[in-house]
Amino acid sequence: MADRYMIEPDLNFIKELNGMGADTLKKCYQCATCSVACPISPDDRPFPRKEMIAASWGLKDKLIKSGDIWLCHNCGDCTTMCPRGAKPGDTLAALRTYAIMDYGKPRALAEAVNDPKKLPILLLIPAVIFVIVGLITGLLDFTPGGSEIVHSHFFSSWLVDLIMVPASIWTVVIFAIGIKGFMKDIHENAVAEGKTQKEKLEIGPFLKSIVNVIPKILKHSKFSECGENEERATSHMMVLFGFIGLFIVTSIFFVTMYGFGIHGPYSQLNPVKWLGNIAGVALVIGSALMIKNRFAKQPDQNTTYKDWSLIGLALALGLTGMLTEMSRLAGAAGLSYTIYFIHLMFVFALFVYLPYSKLAHLVYRTLAMAYADYSGRKF
Amino acid sequence: MTESTQALGNGTILVVGGGIGGLTTALEAAEVGYEVFIVEKNPYLGGRVAQLNQYFPKLCPPTCGLEINFKRIKNNPRIHFFTLAEVEKVSGSPGSYDVTVRLNPRYVNENCTCCDECAKACKMEITDEFNLGMSRQKGAYLPHEMSFPSRYVISPQIIGTEDAQRCKDVCKYDAVDLDMETKTMDLQVGAIVWSTGWVPYDAGRIDNLGFGRYPNIITNMMMERMAAPNGPTEGKVLRPSDDKAPESVAFVQCAGSRDENHLPYCSYICCMASLKQATYVRERYPDAKIYIFYIDLRAPGLKYEQFYQKIKEDKNVFFIKGKVAEVSEDPDSKGITVTAENAMTGEKIHQTVDMVVLATGMQPSAATAKLPADLTYNADGFIVNDFKKGGMFGAGCANRPADVMSSNQNATGMALKAIQTLVKR
Amino acid sequence: MDKKYGVYICTGCGIGESLDIPKLCDVPEEEGLTCKTHGQFCGKEGLEMLKQEIDGGVNTLMIAACSPRVNYDTFDFPGCIVDRVNIREQVVWSHPRDKFPALTEEEKEDEEKFDRVQMMAEDYLRMSMAKTERIILPEPYKLEEEMSKKILVIGGGVTGITAAMDAAKAGYEVTLVEKEEKLGGYAAKMRKQIPVDEPYEKPIEPIIGGLIDELNGLSNVTVKTGAVVARLAGQPGEFFVTFKKPGEKIEFDVPYPLPEEMTLDESGNELDAETLHQKFMEYNEGRKDILTIDPNAEKFGAVVLAAGWKPYKPKEGEFAHLGFGESPDVITNYQFEEMAAAGKITRPSDGKAAKSVVFVQSPGKEDDADFSYSGSTASLVALKHATYLREDYDDAKAYIFYQHMRTPGLSENFYKSVQQDTGIFLSKGRVSAVSKNGDGLTVEAEDTLLGEKIGVKADLVVLGTGMVPATKDDPVVNMAYRQGPGFRDIDLFNGYVDSNFICFPYETQRTGIYAAGTIRRNMTMGECMEDAAGAALKTIQSLESVNRGVSVHPRSGDMTFPDFFFQRCTQCKRCTQECPFGALDDDAKGTPKPNPTRCRRCGTCMGACPERIIGFADYSIDSIGSMVKAVKVPSEDDYTEPPFRVLGIVCENDAYPALDIVGLNKGAFSADVRLIPVRCLGSMNVIWIKDALSQGMDGVFLLGCKHGDDYQCHFVKGSELADIRVKKIGDALASLALEQERVAQFEVAIDDYDKLPKIINDFVESIEALGPNPFKGF
Helix, strand or coil: CCCCEEECCCHHHHHHHHHCCCCCHHHCCCCCHHHHHCCCCCCECCCCHHHHHHHHCCCHHHHHCCCHHHHCCCCCHHHHHCCCCCCHHHHHHHHHHHHHHHHCCCHHHHHHHCCHHHHHHHHHHHHHHHHHHHHHHCCECCCCCCCCCCHHHHECHHHHHHHHHHHHHHHHHHHHHHHHHHHHHHHHHHHHCCCCCCCCCCHHHHHHHHHHHHHHHHHCCCHHHCCCCCHHHHHHHHHHHHHHHHHHHHHHHHHHHHHHCCCCCCCCCCHHHHHHHHHHHHHHHHHHHHHHHHHHHCCCCCCCHHHHHHHHHHHHHHHHHHHHHHHHHHCCHHHHHHHHHHHHHHHHHHHHHHHHCHHHHHHHHHHHHHHHHHCCCCC | CCCCCCCCCCCEEEEECCEHHHHHHHHHHHCCCCEEEEECCCCCCEHHHHHCCCECCCCECHHHHHHHHHHHHHCCCCEEEECCEEEEEEEEECCEEEEEEEECCCCECCCCCCCCHHHHHCCCEEECHHHCCCCEEECEECCCCCCCCCCCEECHHHCCCHHHHHHHHHCCCCCECCCCCCEEEEEEECEEEECCCEEECCHHHCHHHCECCECCEEEHHHHHHHHCCCCCCCCCCCECCCCECCCEEEEEEEECCCCCCCCCCCCCCHHHHHHHHHHHHHHHCCCCEEEEEECCCCCCCHHHHHHHHHHHCCCCEEEEECCCCEEEECCCCCCEEEEEEECCCCEEEEEEECEEEEEECEEEHHHHCCCCCCCEECCCCCEECCCCCCCEEECHHHCCCCCHHHHHHHHHHHHHHHHHHHHHC | CCCCEEEEEECCCCHHHHCCHHHHHHHHHHCCCCEEEECCCCCHHHHHHHHHHHHCCCCEEEEEECCCCCCCCCCCCCCCEEEEEECHHHHHHCCCCCCCCCCCHHHHHCCCCCCHHHHHHHHHHHHHHHHHHHCCCCCCCCCCCCCCCCEEEECCCHHHHHHHHHHHHCCCCEEEEECCCCCCHHHHHCCCECCCCCCCCCCECCCHHHHHHHHHCCCCEEEEECCEEEEEEEECCEEEEEEECCCCCCCCCCCCCCCHHHHECCCCCECCHHHHHHHHHHHCCCCCCCCCCCCCCEEECEEEECCCEEECCCCCCCCHHHCECCECCEEEHHHHHHHHHHCCCECCCCCCECCEEEEECCCCCCCCCCCCCCCCHHHHHHHHHHHHHHHHCCCCEEEEEECCCCCCHHHHHHHHHHCCCCCEEEEECEEEEEEEECCEEEEEEECCCCCCCEEEEECEEEECCCEEEHHHCCCCCCECCCCCCCCCCHHHHCCCCCCCCCCCCCECCCCCEEECHHHCCCCCHHHHHHHHHHHHHHHHHHHHHHHHCCCCCCCCCCCCCCEECHHHCCCCCHHHHHCCCCCEEECCCCCEEECHHHCCCCCHHHHHCCCCCEEECCEEHHHHHHHHHHCCCCCCCCCCCCCCCEEEEEECCCHHHHHHHHHHCCCCCCCCEEEEEECCHHHCCHHHHHHHHHCCCCEEEEEECCCCCCCCCCCCCHHHHHHHHHHHHHHHHHHCCCCHHHEEEEECCCCHHHCHHHHHHHHHHHHHHHCCCCCCCC
16 A cells, blocks of 8 residues: 555645636546647656646646646647547646745735736735835935936935845745745656656756756747647747846846946947847737737637736836836926836836746746756656 | 238338438338338448448348348338438428428439449449449449349439440340439328438548548548458458558547547447457458557447457457547658557557558538438437427437447337327327 | 249340250240240330230249349239249359350260250259249238237336337337336436436436326326236237236246256156156146146237346455455445435445545456446446435545446537536546445555556445346246247347347347347436337237238248148157247147247248158248259269269358359359258258258258357357258268268358358369269169
């Protein structure tokens, strides 16, 4: 009996998954078409057939702790070919949401982030923080003078960073906690299900694997193997690179300001500015495309709050960012400041809520893919 | 010959479709004492089973069962049948229906002696539908050796050509009548049994299974014709691309069945048919390997279960639980690689074989072309019977997917339902 | 009728070109019979000619032309004996001149030369002349007394009730007998049932109540509950049925035949008829002999047997590895149904709510077979039972371990809808062990779809055992037949009442008794109701056939019936024993008592009879024997190198059509064979073989269908019996100093036409190798 896996189905888990968009998972009758239909599923212990039965049996631990649910890129080939209408793609997506919430501490916040009703409060929080901290520190000047519009006059860079830097640290810490559990779990699971020969998880080689997969991720090589909707690769790429671009720009800005005391706004001729603009545009177009694709895929693919909120946030970030700049160039001071304010709120949301939102896949999928590479899984 | 005595109720029964089910309904009713008309669209009776090589699980020839039914027809003056005939219109109500039947020309009359001279004289060749297009035949032909009625047919395709004239000129018995025309005929009947049977699901519509794309992927019905002594290969099982004896054959179960993208229901016969066809290959090729990919093997009933157990004893037959979802062809060898996940071991299998047989399912004929009568169908086109109303009934595979045994069972019952309609009035 | 003969030779279809017609005409003309020819008798002119002949008084026509399988309606002349001499398919077409050249003019002059094909045709004409002399037009058989058209339905379950209603609605008087006090059978003992019509999705409320009400509303149905059939004597049209209370002992309880060992004396020889009967009566102390008719018996015309099923009773320790018998919490699906019908699902051991239940569909030893007799219903039942559990408790968990989920056809819908319940868990898997675990159980399963060996904690384990046909160990019908009260050979069908799997549904080995429902095979209620209608039809059909004095399927409409010349009967009982349909009973002296309406006209009795006293109007030892004798056997007196003569006795159902196809395909076989079709090889009497050999024929072969477990014989045992008889005459041949190899039997299916020429030719060659029959010329 030792080697036996004692089954403990969790009915609520099944119901929760149903609620997260996997409302058809019980239709699965294990024909295994999905495992073959999936263009990126490995030959050994392929997914998502085994995930489908585990899900319909309510085997939470088996699933949440499995790295395989992250290898899935949700391209939907399995869902299209499923003879029973069980939509394995949606089930795996739901499982990832569940996992993100599971690893994202504190749980309460994780649930709030994935609950549409809580959205207004979540967006209000940064606003309140800004105003209060601004007033206390007096770094918030409601009457920015000067002929040209300089946002730092309105929102002192000090104020922004006073809030944003701790916010990013928070994010890093939360992720650190999540990742610790995550890595332990997926390794144990892989060992238990014979997906790897490696007894221990050695950091060194694993980091090498991360290095191996990064280019893959940037190239979207897995994405482009999807038969169902290759165009998703493009939009996803635009959004990803948009974020990366803006991240770089922000960093440069940060360094030059504190390092060399050079303040913005930069002139339009500045290459950093170019990068910023291109990245912003990419973000906007990319997320817009995603929305279009999502609508096109209905009803074959379930799109839930977790999807809409993320794409929405990306779009909002891009738009407010661009508008801030445009309104500034247009010389509409009041408008520009307002939009900038909103923009900052979204940036805050992005940072602080990142570990609980779908965007966390940025971290977990990367690690899962790295682990697959590390554990020698043909993937 | 039974001499006719009065039947219980008066009236006549029309059976639409002269396949095994239709023949059964007609004969069972006629042998009670009722007048029965059979309307069959083919030039011969026997329908789908006439194309089969053997029945499962007894591995006996369907023509044996057909022969005895034909003998019953010959000995029963109460049965009147029309071949090349189709029902055009039905009006009226239970107990009294007016039916319009279209009789398509055969261009050959009862003088035909099956001497084969017309076929010899005819130059033009047409595709042989009886062999599912796997072979060609003359424009004047006998559908198959055991055709009943045993009378030649001249294809409309050669009408108006010199070939047609040649056929007429060569016939010593004045059996060729090129002036035959489509006629319509009215029948007054009390009850109608729709025994319109099934068509094999069009495998070409299952994109991922490569039928029509790769020559060495065939359907189970094609396999039946291949194995039949009167088939396109005289009973040899050969792979189409190069007529080579297959060393390995894969059977793909549920090719279209149990699949909401195609036929949501289970077609009932495919599992047993593939087990049977495995024996076709094995008895011809002692070393051939058989791979059967399934979701569930459905052997409903003891005889069937025993047959399955027998096949399993064959060390050259392998069963894999997992549906084939991908096929590819090696352009040089023309071999086919099928891919499935073995759900028991959790490994993807890429099995390369000489030949693949798709176990395609059955679709009710009514699904593709609705019948000219006031009938209720389910979502898949099977006729839903209303016994309270009576009068018209769907039987055999027009009513639900079934094997020959349960079709006959169902067809016999429907004969009584039809009789009840007549007795009521 | 005094016969006026006419011989008509068709010269069409290549016959004229192939044969010397004038020479052929000499054959009948030498016998003083008129012989006419025509280029196409099936054509208008030809038919006109035949009609004139008939008007001219000819009433016995020999039409030498095509096979009787074609133009059957063309040459149908009521009131006349018509013998079709098949010289087209089986002479001319199957012996093309390029392979069997005709004689040239000078060869014709040569005494030593002969034309094999011509000889063949001439022999067939002689055979026909001999035959027609010895056959008469059949008259339908009518029962002496007024027949009963009342139908008896045995079994008051869903099938029986439906059958009764269906027969009644077709206008027949019906009596339904049910052993229990209440109607309904198992259908009335369920919580819910599997759906019977569209959309086949959810379990439905039992429909049996409605059926019973409808049945009670029918005026022409009589219901007898708390009664069983003690005996059923007589024959279709006049079955005499004695009813009794279950378990009651009465003098009209059916007697059982003597066990094999009691029929022999010390030295192992068969006892004589009288002693046997005496022993038989002792053995059946207190029961009347089968021939004694109960004066109070009720008369019926035909019977629907709908005795239904019994839950499978596992043998001691049979499923010990699954904890059955070890733990009270391991039960069968039937016990589960009983529990569910009574109330909530609980644990037998302590009556606590059973919220985790494992359904096991396969015994799970070495193979993946389901429990025996479970068919596809066990899968459906397990799904249904899972829904019971779920409706009893919101937090209940139902696990189903199947090897193959068997929901064929439209019942796939049922599977699809049930599996969607959150609390129902399905997996293929082999349950290897069930063990105690505290107050509950642990179920261990291997080879599941979950990838590893798993264990499940369960309150209750349910085994998907099968439905055993009631007839498996109980005759039920209790027929007062000499062959015994039950159905013979049903062990071939695992106890299901069947006689020819696939093609002859409903038919049993007892004419006038038709099986329906779960005694035929595993069925759902929907299937049972449909089956009931079919069985009712067959019953009605047999009544109307008796009424018309004709045979039922497979020789539907045949008016002939066996006629016995009792003066010469030696009471050997072979006919009684060998009849596949138990049509014959014998009296105290062992003299057979024919029951013509039980008979299916196969002629097995005729073949079995060593005294050759059994025959039919148009088919007898004499009619066939005379055909054998009519074959000319050339000897050295005729030619220095006389051709061989080989007789072929062929089954008319499969081998004969196949031979026609050989002709149609212009395939060729030896022209030295002479073929005689028989109704069934079972009717083959060895005297024909002996006659053939003693008149100098060199060999005899029989063509019959496949026998054994999957027999294809339309009359159950024909080819098998022939095989036994042929083996037996071996020594008889030896005594005549003839090699056994001169007689052989071959199994051919109707589609073996491509193999037939070789089979025949090989046999002829083997005979030629043996050399001519020494009796030639004597």
